[in-house]
Amino acid sequence: MKFVLGFAILLAYQLLGEILVILLELSVSGPVIGLLLLLATLIVRGQVGESLNTSSSHLLGHLSLMFIPAGVGLMTHYKLLAQEWLAISIGLVAGTLIMLFSCALIMQLMAKLFTPEAIDD
Missing domain, CATH: 1.20.5 (Single alpha-helices involved in coiled-coils or other helix-helix interfaces)
Incomplete structure (x- = not known):
């Protein structure tokens, strides 16, 4: 369940980035904006939640599939x-x-x- 929640958080930030790119007509991709928003959130929080840590660790473990x-x-x-x-x-x-x-x-x-x-x- 932690993986699903963390993955949903990652997708939510990507969606938020896409929405901002469309609304503000930015020339940067939505996932990049979402990643910057996630970074800002993590800096403000000062820690990474357990669900986000679990899902990101699993995704990084399979990063080679992206090639x-x-x-x-x-x-x-x-x-x-x-x-x-x-x-x-x-x-x-x-x-x-x-x-x-x-x-x-x-x-x-x-x-x-x-x-x-x-x-x-």
């Missing part, structure tokens, strides 16, 4: 991937490098901003 549709998509579009492999590879490498550089830059800025010496100045 099956992506694998099927790769196999379905194999010819297109074979034709466009260079552009896809360049995009993946460039995107990864841009993300790594951006994260490193943001981390350096945050470290400078939140060091004790910066607070004293």
Whole structure:
């Protein structure tokens, strides 16, 4: 019963996120908004309920199943991937490098901003 209650909570937050996206015409997906709302709720509560912990643990245990549709998509579009492999590879490498550089830059800025010496100045 705990799993069902926790799963219902997760679905309720996803539904709330979808409703907010539709009403506010946001360009972010509903599940992302629902996840942020769940995070805010958990921060305010300060703890994770037993039912939510049970259901999320079970779902994370089967997370590898979520990669099956992506694998099927790769196999379905194999010819297109074979034709466009260079552009896809360049995009993946460039995107990864841009993300790594951006994260490193943001981390350096945050470290400078939140060091004790910066607070004293």
